[in-house]
Amino acid sequence: MKKVLVLGSTGSIGINTLNVIRSLPGKFQITALMVNSRIDVLEPQIEEFHPECVVVKEEIPAEQLRKKLKGKIEVLSGISGLSKAASVCDYDIFIGAMVGSAGLAPTIQAIKRGKRIGLANKETLVVAGELVTQLSKLYGAEILPIDSEHSAVFQCLIGENLNQVEKIILTASGGPFLNKTKADFLNVTIEEALNHPNWKMGHKITIDSASMMNKGLEVIEAKWLFNIQQDKIDVVIHPQSIIHSMVQFVDGSVKAQLGLPDMKLPIQYALTYPDRLQNYNPRVNLPSIKQLSFFEPDLDKFECLKIAYSALDSGGNAPCVLNAANEIAVDKFLKGNIKFSRIPYIINKSLERIEHNTQPDLDIIFQCDRQTREFAAGLS
Numbered sequence: 001m002k003k004v005l006v007l008g009s010t011g012s013i014g015i016n017t018l019n020v021i022r023s024l025p026g027k028f029q030i031t032a033l034m035v036n037s038r039i040d041v042l043e044p045q046i047e048e049f050h051p052e053c054v055v056v057k058e059e060i061p062a063e064q065l066r067k068k069l070k071g072k073i074e075v076l077s078g079i080s081g082l083s084k085a086a087s088v089c090d091y092d093i094f095i096g097a098m099v100g101s102a103g104l105a106p107t108i109q110a111i112k113r114g115k116r117i118g119l120a121n122k123e124t125l126v127v128a129g130e131l132v133t134q135l136s137k138l139y140g141a142e143i144l145p146i147d148s149e150h151s152a153v154f155q156c157l158i159g160e161n162l163n164q165v166e167k168i169i170l171t172a173s174g175g176p177f178l179n180k181t182k183a184d185f186l187n188v189t190i191e192e193a194l195n196h197p198n199w200k201m202g203h204k205i206t207i208d209s210a211s212m213m214n215k216g217l218e219v220i221e222a223k224w225l226f227n228i229q230q231d232k233i234d235v236v237i238h239p240q241s242i243i244h245s246m247v248q249f250v251d252g253s254v255k256a257q258l259g260l261p262d263m264k265l266p267i268q269y270a271l272t273y274p275d276r277l278q279n280y281n282p283r284v285n286l287p288s289i290k291q292l293s294f295f296e297p298d299l300d301k302f303e304c305l306k307i308a309y310s311a312l313d314s315g316g317n318a319p320c321v322l323n324a325a326n327e328i329a330v331d332k333f334l335k336g337n338i339k340f341s342r343i344p345y346i347i348n349k350s351l352e353r354i355e356h357n358t359q360p361d362l363d364i365i366f367q368c369d370r371q372t373r374e375f376a377a378g379l380s
Protein backbone atom coordinates (compact mmCIF):
# COMPACT_ATOMS: atom_id res chain seq x y z
CA MET A 1 0.00 0.00 0.00
CA LYS A 2 1.52 3.34 -1.07
CA LYS A 3 1.44 6.21 1.43
CA VAL A 4 0.24 9.56 0.10
CA LEU A 5 0.63 13.16 1.28
CA VAL A 6 -1.83 15.65 -0.24
CA LEU A 7 -0.80 19.31 -0.16
CA GLY A 8 -4.05 21.20 -0.83
CA SER A 9 -6.50 18.41 0.04
CA THR A 10 -9.50 20.77 0.32
CA GLY A 11 -9.21 22.16 -3.23
CA SER A 12 -10.52 20.89 -6.54
CA ILE A 13 -7.48 18.69 -7.29
CA GLY A 14 -7.11 17.65 -3.64
CA ILE A 15 -10.73 16.51 -3.38
CA ASN A 16 -10.44 14.65 -6.69
CA THR A 17 -7.26 12.97 -5.40
CA LEU A 18 -9.16 11.72 -2.37
CA ASN A 19 -11.99 10.56 -4.69
CA VAL A 20 -9.48 8.54 -6.73
CA ILE A 21 -7.93 7.03 -3.60
CA ARG A 22 -11.37 6.15 -2.22
CA SER A 23 -12.18 4.41 -5.52
CA LEU A 24 -9.08 2.18 -5.33
CA PRO A 25 -9.43 0.45 -1.95
CA GLY A 26 -6.33 -1.20 -0.55
CA LYS A 27 -3.96 0.59 -2.95
CA PHE A 28 -3.23 3.87 -1.17
CA GLN A 29 -3.14 5.17 2.38
CA ILE A 30 -3.39 8.90 3.16
CA THR A 31 -0.73 9.78 5.73
CA ALA A 32 -0.68 13.59 5.51
CA LEU A 33 -3.18 16.31 4.64
CA MET A 34 -2.18 19.97 4.27
CA VAL A 35 -4.44 22.96 3.61
CA ASN A 36 -4.52 26.72 3.91
CA SER A 37 -7.48 27.43 6.23
CA ARG A 38 -10.68 25.53 5.40
CA ILE A 39 -10.88 23.22 8.38
CA ASP A 40 -14.62 22.64 7.78
CA VAL A 41 -13.66 20.70 4.62
CA LEU A 42 -10.55 19.17 6.21
CA GLU A 43 -12.27 17.74 9.30
CA PRO A 44 -14.38 15.10 7.50
CA GLN A 45 -11.26 14.16 5.48
CA ILE A 46 -9.38 13.57 8.74
CA GLU A 47 -12.25 11.45 10.06
CA GLU A 48 -12.36 9.35 6.91
CA PHE A 49 -8.66 8.92 6.11
CA HIS A 50 -6.98 9.09 9.57
CA PRO A 51 -3.77 10.90 8.49
CA GLU A 52 -0.78 10.87 10.82
CA CYS A 53 0.21 14.43 9.86
CA VAL A 54 -2.01 17.50 9.42
CA VAL A 55 -0.99 21.04 8.48
CA VAL A 56 -3.23 24.11 8.41
CA LYS A 57 -1.15 27.02 7.15
CA GLU A 58 -3.21 29.80 8.77
CA GLU A 59 -2.65 30.03 12.54
CA ILE A 60 -6.20 30.81 13.74
CA PRO A 61 -7.98 27.84 12.06
CA ALA A 62 -4.98 25.65 12.98
CA GLU A 63 -5.53 26.51 16.65
CA GLN A 64 -9.29 25.88 16.32
CA LEU A 65 -8.57 22.44 14.84
CA ARG A 66 -6.05 21.60 17.59
CA LYS A 67 -8.74 22.29 20.20
CA LYS A 68 -11.26 20.10 18.36
CA LEU A 69 -8.83 17.20 17.87
CA LYS A 70 -7.72 17.39 21.54
CA GLY A 71 -4.19 16.23 20.81
CA LYS A 72 -5.24 13.09 18.88
CA ILE A 73 -3.21 14.32 15.89
CA GLU A 74 -0.52 16.99 15.94
CA VAL A 75 -1.58 19.98 13.80
CA LEU A 76 1.33 21.93 12.35
CA SER A 77 0.86 25.45 11.03
CA GLY A 78 2.54 28.27 9.15
CA ILE A 79 4.59 28.14 5.97
CA SER A 80 7.29 26.38 7.97
CA GLY A 81 4.71 23.73 8.99
CA LEU A 82 4.14 22.86 5.32
CA SER A 83 7.86 22.35 4.66
CA LYS A 84 8.38 20.53 7.95
CA ALA A 85 5.57 18.05 7.19
CA ALA A 86 6.95 17.46 3.70
CA SER A 87 10.38 16.79 5.18
CA VAL A 88 9.43 14.55 8.15
CA CYS A 89 6.05 12.85 7.52
CA ASP A 90 5.94 9.28 6.26
CA TYR A 91 4.81 9.08 2.60
CA ASP A 92 5.81 7.61 -0.77
CA ILE A 93 3.89 9.98 -3.05
CA PHE A 94 3.58 13.75 -2.63
CA ILE A 95 0.55 15.22 -4.41
CA GLY A 96 1.19 18.93 -5.03
CA ALA A 97 -2.43 20.11 -5.26
CA MET A 98 -2.14 23.57 -3.74
CA VAL A 99 -2.43 26.73 -5.75
CA GLY A 100 0.34 29.31 -6.11
CA SER A 101 4.10 29.57 -5.86
CA ALA A 102 3.92 28.99 -2.08
CA GLY A 103 3.88 25.31 -3.11
CA LEU A 104 7.54 25.54 -4.15
CA ALA A 105 9.17 25.21 -0.69
CA PRO A 106 7.31 22.06 0.48
CA THR A 107 7.71 20.48 -2.98
CA ILE A 108 11.47 20.97 -2.73
CA GLN A 109 11.46 19.13 0.61
CA ALA A 110 9.68 16.19 -1.03
CA ILE A 111 12.18 16.27 -3.93
CA LYS A 112 15.09 16.21 -1.49
CA ARG A 113 13.67 12.99 -0.05
CA GLY A 114 13.56 11.44 -3.53
CA LYS A 115 9.80 10.96 -3.47
CA ARG A 116 7.38 10.59 -6.36
CA ILE A 117 5.81 14.00 -6.92
CA GLY A 118 2.37 14.12 -8.58
CA LEU A 119 2.45 17.75 -9.63
CA ALA A 120 -0.69 19.80 -10.27
CA ASN A 121 0.85 22.93 -8.72
CA LYS A 122 2.25 24.26 -12.02
CA GLU A 123 3.44 27.48 -10.36
CA THR A 124 6.30 25.48 -8.78
CA LEU A 125 7.75 24.69 -12.22
CA VAL A 126 6.96 28.14 -13.61
CA VAL A 127 8.92 30.01 -10.93
CA ALA A 128 11.85 27.63 -10.55
CA GLY A 129 11.65 25.02 -13.32
CA GLU A 130 15.37 24.75 -13.92
CA LEU A 131 16.26 24.38 -10.23
CA VAL A 132 13.39 22.00 -9.51
CA THR A 133 14.27 19.68 -12.40
CA GLN A 134 17.99 19.77 -11.50
CA LEU A 135 17.19 18.89 -7.88
CA SER A 136 14.84 16.10 -8.90
CA LYS A 137 17.63 14.52 -10.97
CA LEU A 138 20.12 14.96 -8.14
CA TYR A 139 17.85 13.35 -5.52
CA GLY A 140 16.20 10.78 -7.80
CA ALA A 141 12.72 12.25 -7.32
CA GLU A 142 10.21 11.46 -10.02
CA ILE A 143 7.96 14.34 -11.15
CA LEU A 144 4.75 13.08 -12.76
CA PRO A 145 2.43 15.69 -14.23
CA ILE A 146 -1.18 15.97 -13.09
CA ASP A 147 -2.10 18.88 -15.34
CA SER A 148 -4.20 17.08 -17.97
CA GLU A 149 -2.21 18.53 -20.89
CA HIS A 150 1.14 17.44 -19.47
CA SER A 151 -0.20 14.06 -18.44
CA ALA A 152 -1.33 13.67 -22.07
CA VAL A 153 2.13 14.58 -23.39
CA PHE A 154 3.76 12.28 -20.82
CA GLN A 155 1.51 9.42 -21.96
CA CYS A 156 2.23 10.13 -25.67
CA LEU A 157 5.98 10.04 -24.98
CA ILE A 158 6.05 6.61 -23.37
CA GLY A 159 8.28 4.33 -25.44
CA GLU A 160 9.47 7.22 -27.63
CA ASN A 161 12.89 8.78 -28.12
CA LEU A 162 12.84 12.42 -26.94
CA ASN A 163 15.29 13.36 -29.70
CA GLN A 164 12.65 12.39 -32.24
CA VAL A 165 10.04 14.85 -30.96
CA GLU A 166 9.37 17.64 -33.46
CA LYS A 167 6.92 19.53 -31.27
CA ILE A 168 4.50 19.36 -28.41
CA ILE A 169 0.99 20.65 -29.11
CA LEU A 170 -0.82 21.79 -25.97
CA THR A 171 -4.57 22.08 -26.39
CA ALA A 172 -6.57 24.88 -24.76
CA SER A 173 -10.33 25.15 -24.42
CA GLY A 174 -10.17 28.91 -24.93
CA GLY A 175 -12.11 29.38 -21.68
CA PRO A 176 -15.28 31.43 -21.20
CA PHE A 177 -14.07 34.37 -23.32
CA LEU A 178 -13.17 32.51 -26.49
CA ASN A 179 -15.87 34.32 -28.45
CA LYS A 180 -15.49 37.72 -26.81
CA THR A 181 -13.51 40.57 -28.32
CA LYS A 182 -10.57 42.31 -26.66
CA ALA A 183 -12.83 45.36 -26.18
CA ASP A 184 -15.28 43.17 -24.23
CA PHE A 185 -12.51 42.47 -21.68
CA LEU A 186 -13.07 45.98 -20.30
CA ASN A 187 -16.49 45.02 -18.99
CA VAL A 188 -16.49 41.29 -18.23
CA THR A 189 -17.66 40.39 -14.72
CA ILE A 190 -16.09 38.09 -12.12
CA GLU A 191 -19.03 35.68 -12.52
CA GLU A 192 -18.53 35.53 -16.29
CA ALA A 193 -14.81 34.90 -15.88
CA LEU A 194 -15.50 32.10 -13.38
CA ASN A 195 -17.97 30.41 -15.71
CA HIS A 196 -15.63 27.97 -17.47
CA PRO A 197 -17.42 25.99 -20.19
CA ASN A 198 -15.72 22.59 -19.62
CA TRP A 199 -13.83 22.39 -16.32
CA LYS A 200 -14.82 22.88 -12.68
CA MET A 201 -11.66 24.18 -10.97
CA GLY A 202 -10.44 26.52 -8.23
CA HIS A 203 -10.97 30.25 -8.75
CA LYS A 204 -7.37 31.20 -9.54
CA ILE A 205 -6.87 28.67 -12.35
CA THR A 206 -10.34 29.47 -13.71
CA ILE A 207 -9.41 33.15 -14.09
CA ASP A 208 -6.07 32.07 -15.61
CA SER A 209 -8.06 30.02 -18.13
CA ALA A 210 -10.21 33.03 -19.00
CA SER A 211 -7.09 35.18 -19.65
CA MET A 212 -5.22 32.19 -21.20
CA MET A 213 -2.40 32.83 -18.73
CA ASN A 214 -3.06 29.24 -17.70
CA LYS A 215 -1.83 28.09 -21.12
CA GLY A 216 1.17 30.41 -20.81
CA LEU A 217 2.05 28.85 -17.45
CA GLU A 218 1.61 25.43 -19.05
CA VAL A 219 4.00 26.26 -21.89
CA ILE A 220 6.64 27.09 -19.26
CA GLU A 221 5.76 23.96 -17.27
CA ALA A 222 6.11 21.83 -20.44
CA LYS A 223 9.55 23.22 -21.19
CA TRP A 224 10.86 21.98 -17.84
CA LEU A 225 8.92 18.75 -17.57
CA PHE A 226 9.93 17.54 -21.04
CA ASN A 227 13.24 19.38 -21.42
CA ILE A 228 12.18 20.88 -24.74
CA GLN A 229 12.90 24.24 -26.39
CA GLN A 230 10.07 26.75 -26.21
CA ASP A 231 9.87 27.15 -30.01
CA LYS A 232 8.84 23.48 -30.10
CA ILE A 233 5.81 24.03 -27.86
CA ASP A 234 2.67 25.05 -29.76
CA VAL A 235 -0.75 25.93 -28.41
CA VAL A 236 -3.92 25.12 -30.31
CA ILE A 237 -7.48 25.99 -29.29
CA HIS A 238 -9.67 22.91 -29.01
CA PRO A 239 -12.98 23.98 -27.44
CA GLN A 240 -14.28 20.46 -26.70
CA SER A 241 -11.38 19.61 -24.29
CA ILE A 242 -11.38 15.95 -25.42
CA ILE A 243 -7.84 15.82 -26.84
CA HIS A 244 -5.76 16.79 -23.84
CA SER A 245 -2.57 17.40 -25.86
CA MET A 246 -0.45 15.91 -28.63
CA VAL A 247 3.13 15.14 -29.61
CA GLN A 248 4.35 15.43 -33.20
CA PHE A 249 7.41 13.37 -34.15
CA VAL A 250 10.12 13.97 -36.77
CA ASP A 251 8.42 11.57 -39.24
CA GLY A 252 5.22 13.66 -39.12
CA SER A 253 3.29 11.20 -36.94
CA VAL A 254 1.12 12.84 -34.26
CA LYS A 255 0.10 11.02 -31.08
CA ALA A 256 -2.79 12.36 -28.99
CA GLN A 257 -4.31 11.40 -25.65
CA LEU A 258 -8.09 11.66 -25.35
CA GLY A 259 -10.42 11.59 -22.39
CA LEU A 260 -13.39 13.39 -20.90
CA PRO A 261 -12.58 16.67 -19.12
CA ASP A 262 -12.16 15.03 -15.71
CA MET A 263 -9.03 15.41 -13.59
CA LYS A 264 -9.50 12.00 -11.95
CA LEU A 265 -7.78 10.29 -14.89
CA PRO A 266 -4.47 12.23 -14.80
CA ILE A 267 -4.49 12.10 -10.98
CA GLN A 268 -4.98 8.32 -11.01
CA TYR A 269 -2.24 7.88 -13.60
CA ALA A 270 0.26 9.91 -11.53
CA LEU A 271 -0.59 7.70 -8.54
CA THR A 272 -0.46 4.33 -10.30
CA TYR A 273 2.15 4.86 -13.08
CA PRO A 274 3.47 2.77 -14.76
CA ASP A 275 0.32 0.70 -14.16
CA ARG A 276 -3.12 1.53 -15.44
CA LEU A 277 -5.82 0.40 -13.04
CA GLN A 278 -9.41 -0.40 -13.96
CA ASN A 279 -11.92 2.29 -13.06
CA TYR A 280 -15.57 2.82 -13.91
CA ASN A 281 -15.55 6.54 -14.69
CA PRO A 282 -17.56 7.65 -17.77
CA ARG A 283 -15.77 7.01 -21.09
CA VAL A 284 -15.34 9.19 -24.19
CA ASN A 285 -18.07 8.43 -26.71
CA LEU A 286 -16.85 9.89 -30.00
CA PRO A 287 -20.09 9.53 -32.01
CA SER A 288 -21.92 11.53 -29.33
CA ILE A 289 -19.23 14.22 -29.40
CA LYS A 290 -19.47 14.33 -33.23
CA GLN A 291 -16.98 17.11 -33.83
CA LEU A 292 -13.47 17.95 -32.62
CA SER A 293 -12.35 21.39 -33.80
CA PHE A 294 -9.05 23.28 -33.64
CA PHE A 295 -7.79 26.77 -34.35
CA GLU A 296 -4.95 29.09 -33.49
CA PRO A 297 -5.10 31.30 -30.39
CA ASP A 298 -5.44 35.05 -30.93
CA LEU A 299 -2.32 36.39 -29.18
CA ASP A 300 -3.44 39.98 -29.54
CA LYS A 301 -6.65 39.27 -27.64
CA PHE A 302 -5.09 36.81 -25.17
CA GLU A 303 -2.14 39.02 -24.31
CA CYS A 304 -1.25 36.97 -21.21
CA LEU A 305 -0.27 34.00 -23.38
CA LYS A 306 2.02 36.21 -25.45
CA ILE A 307 3.63 37.68 -22.30
CA ALA A 308 4.25 34.18 -20.94
CA TYR A 309 6.05 33.09 -24.14
CA SER A 310 8.14 36.25 -23.92
CA ALA A 311 9.00 35.69 -20.21
CA LEU A 312 10.10 32.17 -21.05
CA ASP A 313 12.32 33.58 -23.81
CA SER A 314 13.86 36.07 -21.35
CA GLY A 315 14.52 33.19 -18.96
CA GLY A 316 16.17 33.61 -15.55
CA ASN A 317 13.77 35.12 -13.01
CA ALA A 318 11.30 36.48 -15.63
CA PRO A 319 8.82 33.56 -15.27
CA CYS A 320 8.94 34.06 -11.48
CA VAL A 321 8.04 37.75 -11.91
CA LEU A 322 5.32 36.82 -14.41
CA ASN A 323 3.80 34.32 -11.99
CA ALA A 324 3.92 36.49 -8.86
CA ALA A 325 2.46 39.52 -10.69
CA ASN A 326 -0.26 37.30 -12.17
CA GLU A 327 -1.15 35.85 -8.73
CA ILE A 328 -1.54 39.38 -7.34
CA ALA A 329 -3.47 40.65 -10.39
CA VAL A 330 -5.89 37.68 -10.35
CA ASP A 331 -6.48 38.17 -6.63
CA LYS A 332 -7.23 41.87 -7.23
CA PHE A 333 -9.67 40.98 -10.03
CA LEU A 334 -11.41 38.36 -7.86
CA LYS A 335 -11.80 40.95 -5.08
CA GLY A 336 -13.35 43.41 -7.55
CA ASN A 337 -10.42 45.84 -7.27
CA ILE A 338 -9.37 45.85 -10.93
CA LYS A 339 -10.92 45.14 -14.31
CA PHE A 340 -10.08 41.90 -16.09
CA SER A 341 -8.26 43.90 -18.79
CA ARG A 342 -5.73 45.21 -16.20
CA ILE A 343 -4.27 41.74 -15.53
CA PRO A 344 -1.75 41.88 -18.43
CA TYR A 345 -0.94 45.52 -17.58
CA ILE A 346 0.12 44.60 -14.01
CA ILE A 347 2.22 41.71 -15.29
CA ASN A 348 3.94 43.81 -17.95
CA LYS A 349 4.72 46.63 -15.51
CA SER A 350 6.20 44.14 -13.04
CA LEU A 351 8.36 42.56 -15.74
CA GLU A 352 9.62 46.03 -16.66
CA ARG A 353 10.37 47.00 -13.05
CA ILE A 354 11.84 43.93 -11.33
CA GLU A 355 15.55 43.55 -12.02
CA HIS A 356 16.36 40.71 -14.40
CA ASN A 357 18.59 37.94 -13.10
CA THR A 358 19.79 35.37 -15.62
CA GLN A 359 20.87 32.63 -13.16
CA PRO A 360 18.72 32.92 -10.02
CA ASP A 361 19.29 30.48 -7.18
CA LEU A 362 16.45 29.51 -4.85
CA ASP A 363 17.08 32.41 -2.44
CA ILE A 364 16.88 34.86 -5.33
CA ILE A 365 13.69 33.21 -6.59
CA PHE A 366 12.01 33.58 -3.16
CA GLN A 367 13.23 37.19 -2.94
CA CYS A 368 12.04 37.96 -6.48
CA ASP A 369 8.63 36.44 -5.72
CA ARG A 370 8.31 38.69 -2.62
CA GLN A 371 9.54 41.85 -4.37
CA THR A 372 7.20 41.34 -7.32
CA ARG A 373 4.20 40.80 -5.05
CA GLU A 374 5.01 44.03 -3.16
CA PHE A 375 5.39 45.99 -6.39
CA ALA A 376 2.31 44.52 -8.11
CA ALA A 377 0.20 45.12 -4.99
CA GLY A 378 0.64 48.86 -5.58
CA LEU A 379 -0.67 48.74 -9.15
CA SER A 380 -4.26 48.96 -10.31
Ligand SMILES: NC(=O)c1ccc[n+]([C@@H]2O[C@H](COP(=O)([O-])OP(=O)(O)OC[C@H]3O[C@@H](n4cnc5c(N)ncnc54)[C@H](OP(=O)(O)O)[C@@H]3O)[C@@H](O)[C@H]2O)c1
Binds near residue numbers: 123200263
Ligand atom coordinates in the same frame (compact mmCIF):
# COMPACT_ATOMS: atom_id res chain seq x y z
N1 LIG B 1 -8.54 22.28 -10.68
C1 LIG B 1 -8.09 21.71 -11.78
O1 LIG B 1 -8.84 21.04 -12.50
C2 LIG B 1 -6.65 21.85 -12.15
C3 LIG B 1 -6.18 21.31 -13.35
C4 LIG B 1 -4.84 21.37 -13.66
C5 LIG B 1 -3.96 21.98 -12.80
N2 LIG B 1 -4.43 22.54 -11.64
C6 LIG B 1 -3.46 23.19 -10.74
O2 LIG B 1 -3.59 22.58 -9.46
C7 LIG B 1 -3.36 23.53 -8.43
C8 LIG B 1 -4.57 23.54 -7.52
O3 LIG B 1 -5.69 24.00 -8.25
P1 LIG B 1 -7.17 23.85 -7.67
O4 LIG B 1 -8.07 24.23 -8.78
O5 LIG B 1 -7.33 22.53 -7.02
O6 LIG B 1 -7.17 25.02 -6.57
P2 LIG B 1 -8.20 25.26 -5.40
O7 LIG B 1 -9.47 24.53 -5.63
O8 LIG B 1 -8.26 26.72 -5.19
O9 LIG B 1 -7.50 24.58 -4.13
C9 LIG B 1 -6.32 25.06 -3.62
C10 LIG B 1 -5.87 24.21 -2.46
O10 LIG B 1 -4.63 24.73 -1.98
C11 LIG B 1 -4.75 25.07 -0.60
N3 LIG B 1 -3.90 26.24 -0.37
C12 LIG B 1 -3.97 27.45 -0.96
N4 LIG B 1 -3.00 28.25 -0.52
C13 LIG B 1 -2.29 27.52 0.37
C14 LIG B 1 -1.17 27.79 1.20
N5 LIG B 1 -0.56 28.97 1.18
N6 LIG B 1 -0.71 26.80 1.99
C15 LIG B 1 -1.33 25.59 2.01
N7 LIG B 1 -2.38 25.27 1.26
C16 LIG B 1 -2.85 26.23 0.46
C17 LIG B 1 -6.23 25.35 -0.39
O11 LIG B 1 -6.56 25.24 0.99
P3 LIG B 1 -7.92 25.93 1.57
O12 LIG B 1 -9.04 25.13 0.96
O13 LIG B 1 -7.81 25.76 3.03
O14 LIG B 1 -7.91 27.34 1.11
C18 LIG B 1 -6.82 24.24 -1.25
O15 LIG B 1 -6.74 23.01 -0.58
C19 LIG B 1 -3.09 24.86 -9.14
O16 LIG B 1 -1.73 25.05 -9.27
C20 LIG B 1 -3.74 24.67 -10.50
O17 LIG B 1 -3.12 25.47 -11.49
C21 LIG B 1 -5.74 22.48 -11.30
